[in-house]
Amino acid sequence: MAESYDVIVVGGGSAGCIVAAEVAADPALRVLLLERGEAAEANPETLTAEGYKYAFANDRVMLERFTEPQAGCGGRRLFAGTGMGMGGSGSINGMVYTRGAVLDYEEWPEGWRWDDLVRDFESLESRLRVRPRPPTEFTEACIAASEAAGFARKLDLNDGTLRGYLGYEPMSYEGDARRSSYVSFLKAPGAPENLTVETGALAHRILVNGDRRAHGVEYAVGGVVKTAGATREIVLCAGALETPKLLMLSGIGPAEHLQSLGIEVILDQPEIGQNLHDHPNVTMFHKGDREIDCFYPQLYGFHRANPEMPLPREQADTCYVFYTARSSLHQATLRMIPAIVLPRWLYDIRAVKHALRRLIDAILRFPPLARWLLKLYGIVVILGKPVSRGALRLKSRDPGAHPLVDPRYFADPRDMDALVAGVKIGRRIAASPPLRAWGNAELGPGARRRGDEAIARWIRKNVMTTYHFCGTCRMGPEPLAPVDTRLRLRGVRGIRVADASVVPSAPVSAMNAPSMLIGYRAARYIREEIEAA
Numbered sequence: 001m002a003e004s005y006d007v008i009v010v011g012g013g014s015a016g017c018i019v020a021a022e023v024a025a026d027p028a029l030r031v032l033l034l035e036r037g038e039a040a041e042a043n044p045e046t047l048t049a050e051g052y053k054y055a056f057a058n059d060r061v062m063l064e065r066f067t068e069p070q071a072g073c074g075g076r077r078l079f080a081g082t083g084m085g086m087g088g089s090g091s092i093n094g095m096v097y098t099r100g101a102v103l104d105y106e107e108w109p110e111g112w113r114w115d116d117l118v119r120d121f122e123s124l125e126s127r128l129r130v131r132p133r134p135p136t137e138f139t140e141a142c143i144a145a146s147e148a149a150g151f152a153r154k155l156d157l158n159d160g161t162l163r164g165y166l167g168y169e170p171m172s173y174e175g176d177a178r179r180s181s182y183v184s185f186l187k188a189p190g191a192p193e194n195l196t197v198e199t200g201a202l203a204h205r206i207l208v209n210g211d212r213r214a215h216g217v218e219y220a221v222g223g224v225v226k227t228a229g230a231t232r233e234i235v236l237c238a239g240a241l242e243t244p245k246l247l248m249l250s251g252i253g254p255a256e257h258l259q260s261l262g263i264e265v266i267l268d269q270p271e272i273g274q275n276l277h278d279h280p281n282v283t284m285f286h287k288g289d290r291e292i293d294c295f296y297p298q299l300y301g302f303h304r305a306n307p308e309m310p311l312p313r314e315q316a317d318t319c320y321v322f323y324t325a326r327s328s329l330h331q332a333t334l335r336m337i338p339a340i341v342l343p344r345w346l347y348d349i350r351a352v353k354h355a356l357r358r359l360i361d362a363i364l365r366f367p368p369l370a371r372w373l374l375k376l377y378g379i380v381v382i383l384g385k386p387v388s389r390g391a392l393r394l395k396s397r398d399p400g401a402h403p404l405v406d407p408r409y410f411a412d413p414r415d416m417d418a419l420v421a422g423v424k425i426g427r428r429i430a431a432s433p434p435l436r437a438w439g440n441a442e443l444g445p446g447a448r449r450r451g452d453e454a455i456a457r458w459i460r461k462n463v464m465t466t467y468h469f470c471g472t473c474r475m476g477p478e479p480l481a482p483v484d485t486r487l488r489l490r491g492v493r494g495i496r497v498a499d500a501s502v503v504p505s506a507p508v509s510a511m512n513a514p515s516m517l518i519g520y521r522a523a524r525y526i527r528e529e530i531e532a533a
Contacts, residue, residue, distance in 0.1 A: 004229035005032040005196070007526065008217050009237055010203050010246065012037075013088020014181045014512055015499045015519030016237030021185035022523030023235075024195035029530070031194060032228055034201040034219055036238075037061060037085030040182055046091035047183065049173040050295070053328030055092035057335045057357075061085045062092065065241070065402040066344070067465075072388075072410030074460045079339045080405050082239055082467060086199065087182035089239070089467060090512050094297045095171040095178060097130045100507025100514060101302075102160035103315040107505040109477050109485045114160055117517060121158070124516055125170075127184045132168035133298040138377070139168070141434045142299055142322045148432035149425065151301050162508060163316040166301030172512075181516050204399040206234055206250040206495065208266050214494035220399075232530060233494045235522060240469040240501040241392060244273045245403040247473070248394050252492060261397050267491040271482050275471035276390040277506055278407050280463045282419065283323060283378040284426045289439030291374040292324045302384070302508060303425055306418035309385060316508050317385040318422040320429070325376035330364050336464075375439065379429060381422040382466055384508030387412040392472050409463065419463075420455045468511040470503040486525045487518070498522035 009020045012035030020033040043061050045051030055061050063084040066077040083089030099121050102114040143153055146166045154165035172179040191197055200221050207216040207227065216229040236243045247253055251266035253273060258265050302316035309317045338347060338356045346352050364370065390408035395401050410416045423445065430440045445458040475483040475497075482490060483502050489495040500515045507514055 002226055002228060004231060005030045006230070006232045007031045007235060008228055008230040009033045009235045010217060011035065011088070011237035011239065011242070011499065012086045012182070012197065012199070013083060013237060013239060013499070014090035014515045015522070016235075017087060017181040017186050018516055018519035019235050019237055019498055019523045019526075020195055020197075021191075022520065023526050024192045026527060026530075027192065027194055029194060031196070033195065033197045034203055034217065035086055035197065035199045036063070036202050037199065039199050040086040040091060040187070043085060046085060046087060046180070047178055049095065049176055049178050051178065052092060052094055053331040056328065057331040062335075065405060066339070068404055068406040070407070070409050072408070072416070072460065073463055077344070078409075078463075078465055079336060080241070080465055080469070082241060082469070086186070086197075087180040090172075090180040090516070091178065091182060093467070093512060095173050096297065096300070096510045097125070097128065097158075097170045097172045097513050098300065098507070098509030099158045099160070100509045101162045101316065103312055104505070104507035106312075109475060109504070111485050112475075120517055120520055121513070124513070124520055128172040128179045128181075128516075129174050129184075130170040130172050130179075132170055133296055135168070136293040138292045138294045138324070138438070139299055139322070141438050142429075143167070144434035145429050145432035146301055146320070148434065149428040151303065157300060162302035163304055163314050164302070166299065166320065169298055169300040171296070171298065181519070202399060203238070203246055204249065206246065206252075208250065208492055212267065212492045214492055230494065233496055233526065235496045235498050235526070237499045237519060239499050240276070240472050240503075241403060241405060243497060243499055243501045244392050244472040245394060247272050247489075249397065249399055252489070257393055261394055263397060269482050269491060271474065271480060273392040273472050274389070275474050275504070276392050276405070276407055276469065277386050277388065277471050278409075279319070279382050279384055279386065279466040279468040279506065280409050280419070281380050281382040281466045282423065282459050282462050282464075283380045284423060284430065284445065285376060285378045285443040286430055286435075287372075287439060287441040287443060288375045288377060292326055292377055294322075294324045295327045297321050297323055297327070300509070303422075305421035305425055306414060308414055309418060310387065311385055315385065317383070317418050318425070319382040319384045319508060320422070320426060321380040321382065323378040323380050325373045325378070329373060329376070330361075333364060334360055379426040381419060381426050383415055383419050383422070385506070386415050388415050389471070407465075407469075410460075416456055416459065419459055420452050423455050423459070466510075468500075468506060470500040470506050470511055473497045473501040474504040475502040476504060487522050496522060496526070
């Protein structure tokens with residue numbers, strides 16, 4: 001080993017920054033944080049509130065990958081990129097901070113229920129300084145339209161009761177600055193001397209000795225392979241798509257799959273990579289009659305669209321977000337259109353992809369089109385409680401290769417039924433007098449698509465991910481769960497998993513706040529166990 005540490009954290013994203021900072025708060029512990037991407041300061045847009053739209057179009061802060069062809073989406077491969085660099089997806093997202101509902105956490109193990117988590121959420125929020133954005137004329141019109149369609153305005157969307165409510169979403173920002181976990185836990189106070197942060201570090205595998213004890217990490221920086229030792233434990237915070245990949249590369253996962261790739265099996269754990277799920281969404285675009293004065297996705301609503309979902313009666317199953325084209329559609333189009341229209345082999349040729357982006361950029365800057373976009377808004381309908389489950393597998397033994405990502409969207413027909421019903425709720429909102437007065441010409445699905453099957457066909461062609469991947473190393477009290485309720489990997493000592501991959505069932509809302517919560521709790525477990533040793 002080149003150097004040894006007490007704790008190694010793999011992944012400097014939303015959870016990883018918190019784990020590293022909180023564990024390193026004990027000056028007696030030497031901590032190494034490995035992050036595949038760059039320092040946040042190398043991409044300043046990840047540090048500003050307005051920069052989220054530019055970050056989304058920056059290849060240096062997004063790990064690009066695609067799903068396997070999705071039968072429920074017309075055979076399409078969906079873009080499945082995630083954040084890369086210090087702060088991870090929390091440095092490029094829309095800064096939405098949602099705990100979820102009380103009923104969401106009834107699906108989690110004991111010790112992880114709402115009442116167990118409130119104090120930890122509050123501690124996080126004091127550091128992140130979450131707050132809603134101020135109202136605008138457009139957002140107030142959207143709230144009034146939602147009220148006319150059956151929603152009730154709520155001042156606090158983090159009180160645990162969500163079904164039937166809509167309001168201003170708490171967001172992690174302060175002034176012009178983004179308050180990501182990196183900013184809130186590592187950058188503001190400065191990294192302590194006992195914490196070493198290494199960026200540009202691609203983890204290859206976890207090193208495990210003969211008695212199934214993890215003792216180090218092999219990784220590469222600039223093509224040079226290095227190793228680092230861990231005397232106490234290794235914490236995996238690489239995210240729901242990268243953490244199971246790293247475990248499989250290390251010989252921990254479904255034995256038959258690993259053997260098919262020539263990987264020595266350290267532990268046969270069939271559920272690693274299973275239970276993959278996500279929040280698919282569609283955007284119903286409308287053209288207003290005047291410019292929109294809103295620049296952020298600051299309004300969220302929740303409702304029960306499909307009563308046949310296997311959920312308690314009071315649980316919401318869909319989420320509704322008001323999105324304005326002027327906020328980020330230009331930059332989102334630069335990212336998404338090449339991914340949609342180019343064949344994969346052509347998309348991977350950087351010169352071709354960037355030439356198409358330059359053409360799109362020029363078109364979007366054409367003054368008549370640019371003015372038209374200032375009046376465009378969407379109602380994003382998100383499936384918040386999907387029943388369908390997919391899986392993740394390795395494509396090869398190459399640590400730089402993307403895994404095979406198969407969410408199996410709409411494998412359970414109740415998911416499509418819920419999203420179709422959600423589109424109908426979105427139509428009721430748009431048809432309400434306050435948005436009729438603003439202007440509500442429906443561009444998609446379009447007035448001719450009225451029946452359920454017509455709406456479903458439109459959804460299959462237009463659905464995309466909300467980048468809320470989770471579940472691939474689920475935690476639970478039962479022996480079959482890969483991770484126990486203190487986030488320790490079963491079967492191999494010295495490994496803890498602390499990211500969205502441990503989530504057994506996604507909350508109806510966004511995943512960033514729960515991911516940070518998991519990192520925060522993991523750090524406490526580590527300190528408690530070290531003190532007790």
